[in-house]
Amino acid sequence: MALSKSTRQLVSLKLAETGVMAGQDQLLDALDPREQRSICMVANHLSVRPSTVSKMLDILERRGWCQREADDVDLRRTFVRLTPEGERIRLHVRRVWGEVNADLMRQLPSDMVSDMSAALHQVEDVLMTRLSRLR
Structure with a gap:
């Protein structure tokens, strides 16, 4: 939890310079200029309620x-x-996002990076599965 919170705060500070607030970055990433997406599709992708997406889209x-x-x-x-x-x-x-990831990875011994990356992807998969069941 502490890792997630600290990373989120760092990204938020870097994005605030351009007016992007916490959560808006993920919503922007879920959208596409070439393809329209339904609000329900975006909500499912973000594991939030459609009403949450609608408010953020405003x-x-x-x-x-x-x-x-x-x-x-x-x-x-x-x-x-x-x-x-x-x-x-x-x-x-x-x-x-890429700069923050690259900076964090540069701080770690190279032999740790691949193991840690694989473990974090597994944790993400578990969390996304649990979130989809709770919504």
Whole structure:
């Protein structure tokens, strides 16, 4: 828990310079400028409720980072896609993530990196499975 919290705080501080707040980075990463995605699809990907995604999208939409579109066939469904500005911010988010990961890995002995990476991926898989059951 402490590792997750510290990493999240470091990433949040680096992203705050561009106005990206905690959680928005993951939402931006779940969107695509070339493909519209349903709010339910995004919520499932993030393991959160659709209402949570909708609230976060309100902020991103006001900033011009995404746009929502009604489904032509089923008006109850809403799709979302990144705008060009949203894609620029998304690329920045991914760059920051990569820099933080690279910096952390440089601090560890090379023989630890692959074992630790594999173990963390297993922990992530377990957590995602548990989250999907609880939602």
